[in-house]
Amino acid sequence: MNANDPQFWMMIASIVIAVSFIVMAITLIAIAVIVRRVVGTVNRLEEQVSPLIYKVDAISKQGQEMSVHFTEVSQNLSTATKYLAESTELIKEEVAELKTLVGSTALVARDKVDMVSRSIDRTHDQVLDTTEFVQQKIVTPAREIAAIMAGVKRGLEVLFAPSPKQIDRVYMDDEMFIG
Secondary structure (H helix, E strand, C coil): CCCHHHHHHHHHHHHHHHHHHHHHHHHHHHHHHHHHHHHHHHHHHHHHHHHHHCCCCHHHHHHHHHHHHHHHHHHHHHHHHHHHHHHHHHHHHHHHHHHHCCHHHHHHHHHHHHHHHHHHHHHHHHHHHHHHHHHHHHHHHHHHHHHHHHHHHHHHHHHCCCCCCCCCCCCHHHHCCCC
16 A cells, blocks of 8 residues: 555554553553452451441441441442443444444544543542541541540540558568568
């Protein structure tokens, strides 16, 4: 083929677009794996926080509210992972169809790139919102609860400590012998 031939440049553009879709598919798969790991980490974090919620029964209403919100966040992350997997499948299908529709892919490819970009932006925003929510609703109150419990423990130790014995007489050597 000749480099001056428009068909040559059309074929080069189609190849570049096909490679771009493949790279986007790989990127979305990597993002799906990362989101799945984040979901696993969030689930493990939920398992570790549950006993703390049961032990701090004095603030059970707030603990129940945090648990409900945490479950909603986990469900939102699961939904985001599902949508990301569906988006990945859509991109795979589009790459397969791209082989047969090389001539008419310029406009379709531009639309799909915009859709993937919005999906990635939405997922990124959801991950940031989830991280901020976990920080505000779990980590910060857990620190405060730990500090309060440490203060209560020290206060109880001081209140219930035995009073020291006063030495108000002289002891004989035999009385002072331990053994």
